[in-house]
Amino acid sequence: MAYELYYWPSIPGRGEFIRLALEEAGAQYVDVARGRQGVGAMTKLMKSGLAGQLPFAPPFLKDGDLIVSHVANILMYLGPRLDLAPKSEPARHGLNGLQLTITDFVGEAHDTHHPISSELYYEDQKQEAKARSAAFIEHRIPKFLGYFERVLTHNPKGAHHAFGGSLTYVDLSLFQVIEGLRYAFPKAMKAEEKRHPALVALHDLVQIRPNIARYLASDRRIAFNESCVFRRYPELDEG
Amino acid sequence: MAYELYYWPSIPGRGEFIRLALEEAGAQYVDVARGRQGVGAMTKLMKSGLAGQLPFAPPFLKDGDLIVSHVANILMYLGPRLDLAPKSEPARHGLNGLQLTITDFVGEAHDTHHPISSELYYEDQKQEAKARSAAFIEHRIPKFLGYFERVLTHNPKGAHHAFGGSLTYVDLSLFQVIEGLRYAFPKAMKAEEKRHPALVALHDLVQIRPNIARYLASDRRIAFNESCVFRRYPELDEG
Numbered sequence: 001m002a003y004e005l006y007y008w009p010s011i012p013g014r015g016e017f018i019r020l021a022l023e024e025a026g027a028q029y030v031d032v033a034r035g036r037q038g039v040g041a042m043t044k045l046m047k048s049g050l051a052g053q054l055p056f057a058p059p060f061l062k063d064g065d066l067i068v069s070h071v072a073n074i075l076m077y078l079g080p081r082l083d084l085a086p087k088s089e090p091a092r093h094g095l096n097g098l099q100l101t102i103t104d105f106v107g108e109a110h111d112t113h114h115p116i117s118s119e120l121y122y123e124d125q126k127q128e129a130k131a132r133s134a135a136f137i138e139h140r141i142p143k144f145l146g147y148f149e150r151v152l153t154h155n156p157k158g159a160h161h162a163f164g165g166s167l168t169y170v171d172l173s174l175f176q177v178i179e180g181l182r183y184a185f186p187k188a189m190k191a192e193e194k195r196h197p198a199l200v201a202l203h204d205l206v207q208i209r210p211n212i213a214r215y216l217a218s219d220r221r222i223a224f225n226e227s228c229v230f231r232r233y234p235e236l237d238e239g
Numbered sequence: 240m241a242y243e244l245y246y247w248p249s250i251p252g253r254g255e256f257i258r259l260a261l262e263e264a265g266a267q268y269v270d271v272a273r274g275r276q277g278v279g280a281m282t283k284l285m286k287s288g289l290a291g292q293l294p295f296a297p298p299f300l301k302d303g304d305l306i307v308s309h310v311a312n313i314l315m316y317l318g319p320r321l322d323l324a325p326k327s328e329p330a331r332h333g334l335n336g337l338q339l340t341i342t343d344f345v346g347e348a349h350d351t352h353h354p355i356s357s358e359l360y361y362e363d364q365k366q367e368a369k370a371r372s373a374a375f376i377e378h379r380i381p382k383f384l385g386y387f388e389r390v391l392t393h394n395p396k397g398a399h400h401a402f403g404g405s406l407t408y409v410d411l412s413l414f415q416v417i418e419g420l421r422y423a424f425p426k427a428m429k430a431e432e433k434r435h436p437a438l439v440a441l442h443d444l445v446q447i448r449p450n451i452a453r454y455l456a457s458d459r460r461i462a463f464n465e466s467c468v469f470r471r472y473p474e475l476d477e478g
Contacts, residue, residue: 066329097308107346139357
């Protein structure tokens with residue numbers, strides 16, 4: 001049976017980390033909310049749940065009778081099934097630790113444009129967004145990218161992968177993080193990329209993988225936009 | 240071999256979710272950073288890693304040669320080993336989804352007092368903290384508590400547990416979230432608790448479990464304080 005992915009249909013957002021894994025693996029999946037009446041189906045499942053399983057927010061994955069929610073959890077579930085994670089249980093927790101640091105990084109990227117409340121418009125928290133973005137650019141981007149650069153260069157199996165000697169979903173997610181940061185903070189990233197060559201090399205290797213390249217060129221790939229986690233507001237990219 | 244927990248020694252913080260699970264299970268563990276030169280040992284492990292395993296931040300757990308980082312990941316690893324999670328792999332992902340929503344809630348509770356930057360003092364972002372706290376009290380506390388109340392009341396095995404028919408680490412974490420919110424936002428919580436009776440009942444049941452009660456009365460339990468994720472700044476509890 002095909003996996004059912006539930007996520008907002010008009011943004012890459014957090015759902016994109018799941019899409020990349022499914023696409024790389026060539027897995028059968030339905031991007032439910034992009035289909036007819038799909039958002040209604042998603043909302044209904046969130047309201048009524050399925051046999052007591054209530055997702056808090058998209059994205060979530062339905063696999064038969066099981067609902068798996070949160071990006072890192074979905075990827076950890078899919079990882080061994082899609083051959084994008086080690087099979088051993090302890091190693092899977094090592095990989096999941098890396099993905100959860102990506103979760104935190106993405107959450108902080110979101111809060112650059114919504115530091116006060118997701119209930120308010122960006123325009124109503126613009127000054128605070130400028131302050132938070134300046135701190136994000138000065139402290140957090142270097143900290144997170146520096147961390148993942150170290151993870152790559154410390155990998156006993158080589159710097160082509162974040163974990164072990166073959167491709168995992170964490171490599172795909174790091175590609176997407178670089179993509180998102182380039183979109184949202186092009187000026188800041190120009191300087192940062194020079195300091196993180198292993199990450200940039202990983203990004204470039206992921207980009208040319210046949211299934212990923214085909215996906216990126218397809219209309220299944222949604223362009224970044226200003227409803228997404230990563231947003232391009234030039235005034236936030238000043239540093 | 241005893242588990243080694245690495246976390247800041249003077250706050251409950253995020254480490255407390257791990258401590259509660261270890262204590263409930265009566266597991267052998269060392270709270271490394273609370274011992275002599277323990278913070279040095281923690282810092283060293285973060286800098287040099289262990290066979291390529293580099294934790295991003297405390298808390299992390301060392302079990303023999305394995306390092307597991309991030310609260311939800313550590314709990315998912317410990318869960319079946321401490322009999323605080325189902326053994327079946329799909330069910331463990333269901334449970335992990337709940338814990339990751341707690342992670343988000345705790346992260347937002349932290350950002351009420353640090354909405355702009357963790358590099359700045361609270362006093363330097365106090366106005367923004369007031370705005371973020373007001374939104375947290377008005378929108379986010381009701382949303383998260385309402386969600387977990389629904390999870391409890393929708394549990395086919397009964398509202399005494401968040402997942403299945405017996406105690407899991409998610410129940411222990413929900414206890415700690417209620418404790419933290421009561422400490423940080425006593426005024427707001429007074430009103431909220433009336434609307435979430437199943438959560439309050441779960442909190443009260445966890446509190447009187449023998450191992451938990453013994454732990455809470457011991458000097459191993461660290462009191463909440465203003466270096467913690469949950470902080471009591473009365474000016475943020477105005478709503």
